[in-house]
Amino acid sequence: MTINRIWRLEAYPKGNDFASAVRLSEQPMPAIGDGELLVKNVYLSLDAGTRMWMTAREDSYSAPTPLGSAVIGFVLARVVQSRHPGFKPGDLVRAYGQWADYSVLVPAHGDIWVLDESVADMRQHAGVLGPNGWTAYVGLLEYGRMQPGETVLVSAAAGATGLLAAQIAKIAGSRVIGIAGGPEKGRFLTEQIGLDASVDHRAGDVEAALRAVAPGGIDVYFDNVGGPLLDAALPNMALRGRIAVCGLVSTYGREGVPGPARYDLVLMRRLNIAGFFSPDFYGRGEAINRLTRPWLEDGRITMPFDITDGLENVLVAYAKLFTGGNIGKVLVHLGE
Amino acid sequence: MTINRIWRLEAYPKGNDFASAVRLSEQPMPAIGDGELLVKNVYLSLDAGTRMWMTAREDSYSAPTPLGSAVIGFVLARVVQSRHPGFKPGDLVRAYGQWADYSVLVPAHGDIWVLDESVADMRQHAGVLGPNGWTAYVGLLEYGRMQPGETVLVSAAAGATGLLAAQIAKIAGSRVIGIAGGPEKGRFLTEQIGLDASVDHRAGDVEAALRAVAPGGIDVYFDNVGGPLLDAALPNMALRGRIAVCGLVSTYGREGVPGPARYDLVLMRRLNIAGFFSPDFYGRGEAINRLTRPWLEDGRITMPFDITDGLENVLVAYAKLFTGGNIGKVLVHLGE
Numbered sequence: 001m002t003i004n005r006i007w008r009l010e011a012y013p014k015g016n017d018f019a020s021a022v023r024l025s026e027q028p029m030p031a032i033g034d035g036e037l038l039v040k041n042v043y044l045s046l047d048a049g050t051r052m053w054m055t056a057r058e059d060s061y062s063a064p065t066p067l068g069s070a071v072i073g074f075v076l077a078r079v080v081q082s083r084h085p086g087f088k089p090g091d092l093v094r095a096y097g098q099w100a101d102y103s104v105l106v107p108a109h110g111d112i113w114v115l116d117e118s119v120a121d122m123r124q125h126a127g128v129l130g131p132n133g134w135t136a137y138v139g140l141l142e143y144g145r146m147q148p149g150e151t152v153l154v155s156a157a158a159g160a161t162g163l164l165a166a167q168i169a170k171i172a173g174s175r176v177i178g179i180a181g182g183p184e185k186g187r188f189l190t191e192q193i194g195l196d197a198s199v200d201h202r203a204g205d206v207e208a209a210l211r212a213v214a215p216g217g218i219d220v221y222f223d224n225v226g227g228p229l230l231d232a233a234l235p236n237m238a239l240r241g242r243i244a245v246c247g248l249v250s251t252y253g254r255e256g257v258p259g260p261a262r263y264d265l266v267l268m269r270r271l272n273i274a275g276f277f278s279p280d281f282y283g284r285g286e287a288i289n290r291l292t293r294p295w296l297e298d299g300r301i302t303m304p305f306d307i308t309d310g311l312e313n314v315l316v317a318y319a320k321l322f323t324g325g326n327i328g329k330v331l332v333h334l335g336e
Numbered sequence: 337m338t339i340n341r342i343w344r345l346e347a348y349p350k351g352n353d354f355a356s357a358v359r360l361s362e363q364p365m366p367a368i369g370d371g372e373l374l375v376k377n378v379y380l381s382l383d384a385g386t387r388m389w390m391t392a393r394e395d396s397y398s399a400p401t402p403l404g405s406a407v408i409g410f411v412l413a414r415v416v417q418s419r420h421p422g423f424k425p426g427d428l429v430r431a432y433g434q435w436a437d438y439s440v441l442v443p444a445h446g447d448i449w450v451l452d453e454s455v456a457d458m459r460q461h462a463g464v465l466g467p468n469g470w471t472a473y474v475g476l477l478e479y480g481r482m483q484p485g486e487t488v489l490v491s492a493a494a495g496a497t498g499l500l501a502a503q504i505a506k507i508a509g510s511r512v513i514g515i516a517g518g519p520e521k522g523r524f525l526t527e528q529i530g531l532d533a534s535v536d537h538r539a540g541d542v543e544a545a546l547r548a549v550a551p552g553g554i555d556v557y558f559d560n561v562g563g564p565l566l567d568a569a570l571p572n573m574a575l576r577g578r579i580a581v582c583g584l585v586s587t588y589g590r591e592g593v594p595g596p597a598r599y600d601l602v603l604m605r606r607l608n609i610a611g612f613f614s615p616d617f618y619g620r621g622e623a624i625n626r627l628t629r630p631w632l633e634d635g636r637i638t639m640p641f642d643i644t645d646g647l648e649n650v651l652v653a654y655a656k657l658f659t660g661g662n663i664g665k666v667l668v669h670l671g672e
Contacts, residue, residue: 052604226599226600226603245602245603246603247603248599248600248603251600256597257599257600258594258595258597259594259595259596259597259598259599260595260596260599261592261594261595262595263562263584263593263595263596264562264584264587264593265611266581266609266611267562267581267582267583267584267611267613268388268611269611270611270612270613270616271609271610271611272608272609272610272611273602273607273608273609273610274607274608274609275601275602275603275604275605275606275607275608276603276606277603277606280606
């Protein structure tokens with residue numbers, strides 16, 4: 001009888017102190033019921049947004065996760081056992097699973113995709129061809145309403161979603177500026193990814209740095225972080241600029257964060273600020289992948305991976321999302 | 337030789353202390369050049385938004401008004417003398433004019449409309465059928481994307497634009513809540529205008545009051561004021577709610593106003609915040625009036641006037657816009 005290890009939420013984390021809030025526990029391998037699947041997780045896809053499920057605040061995306069629950073997140077997994085006609089053992093799936101060796105999935109609850117194994121690097125199902133890619137595509141083009149020739153700013157541009165938004169903006173004909181922390185990420189963005197400029201948010205006055213690289217103003221700000229970088233971006237927005245609010249990672253787990261200091265510019269510059277929530281358009285993922293997969297295959301878009309091995313090391317990997325420790329998509333590899 | 341009196345900007349006002357900033361001065365009646373008009377102002381249309389032209393801040397709608405300039409604002413006026421083929425003496429016009437007895441207008445600069453004198457109350461050209469009406473219509477339906485059956489909140493609901501937005505929302509099939517100051521305005525809004533509810537922002541906890549009257553959340557917030565009332569409205573916004581930012585009158589003339597405290601809800605509730613600037617759609621005014629004039633004539637929409645007599649009393653009238661002293665449109669009557 002195999003043991004299954006599961007990370008459980010023991011307390012709502014204070015700030016980003018996850019180590020005090022979650023605990024790796026062991027339980028017997030679960031049995032599945034009719035219509036259910038047992039999957040073995042191959043990769044855990046770590047996303048800052050899942051932080052919101054670990055909060056007791058009623059205003060987060062959904063109801064607070066009950067204490068004692070498994071920590072949830074996207075997984076790439078192999079079906080081990082199926083009692084659902086749409087899935088068979090050996091299928092590679094992407095799903096909302098748990099931080100665990102094995103997960104029980106209920107297809108009737110939605111958000112399980114059988115994956116196309118002709119994709120050369122299966123990890124791209126959690127990269128270009130996964131929720132980060134869909135979020136970047138829809139956020140930039142539909143919420144940000146990017147037009148060719150515009151100037152696009154992306155925060156957390158070396159993170160998974162930001163990097164995809166920045167690359168799609170380039171493909172779609174924009175001038176693209178990425179904000180990231182530290183000179184290494186800046187070089188990566190301009191030299192390897194081909195962005196037009198990068199701004200190091202750890203190096204001084206970001207508002208002035210943005211003015212220098214975008215003297216004509218920013219048409220679209222794809223914002224993953226909120227907070228002080230939003231304050232720096234707002235005075236640099238062009239007339240009729242659009243801010244697509246993908247995330248507010250600088251504020252997660254904090255209370256009493258001040259609102260944007262120059263909110264008046266929403267009126268003065270006729271800005272549009274649009275918050276969006278990617279599960280709203282997960283159903284469009286396969287359609288978007290038909291557009292983005294050729295870009296992946298001909299090398300016009302890429303996604304590096306930051307891989308940590310072992311379920312027991314998940315917190316090391318998760319912390320990177322809140323400290324800017326990663327370039328590209330953060331995955332935890334649990335073995336094939 | 338007649339003397340012309342003109343209010344001039346002598347200093348950029350501190351806060352809303354206009355008395356120290358503007359001065360009524362006398363000058364000889366101006367002569368007009370080719371392509372120009374001399375008009376006698378009949379009504380000055382006072383709008384809080386013109387406050388923004390009296391600022392030295394570069395981020396306001398336009399360049400700061402040079403000190404010494406006439407204070408500008410919409411006027412209803414009679415053409416006295418015309419050297420432009422499109423206008424003749426006696427025409428009633430609406431224009432960006434000045435706080436003055438007489439104004440020289442330059443039609444080539446735009447924003448002069450010859451008015452339809454078949455409208456029973458000519459003042460409605462500065463009310464339902466004027467820029468406030470167009471702003472309410474476009475702001476509510478296009479920026480706020482109001483749909484029938486939704487719940488609409490309007491701040492400064494007893495002011496000109498707010499009252500029109502609230503009435504158009506009722507006609508278009510919404511449940512409408514108005515925020516206004518004091519019990520008199522509240523009764524006016526519910527008993528005379530027929531809004532579904534009103535909230536007195538001077539009477540305690542506005543956030544809780546809004547929750548009580550809109551337990552299912554606010555779909556569209558037509559915001560004229562910003563500031564603390566926006567903080568009260570944000571936690572009451574429904575999922576996918578829209579905030580149409582028409583004005584931020586609570587913040588005009590103030591520095592360092594904090595941004596909305598619950599900006600995080602933009603993400604959590606997938607809100608859309610759209611700032612707009614009515615001159616962008618003044619060219620559509622006549623088309624909008626074809627839709628709204630029947631509502632005016634059959635009594636489904638109304639606009640009371642708050643009339644002050646005499647150019648010398650303009651500051652008394654103007655102050656009402658910043659202290660909530662008016663119900664309906666504030667006009668200064670200068671004589672026919």
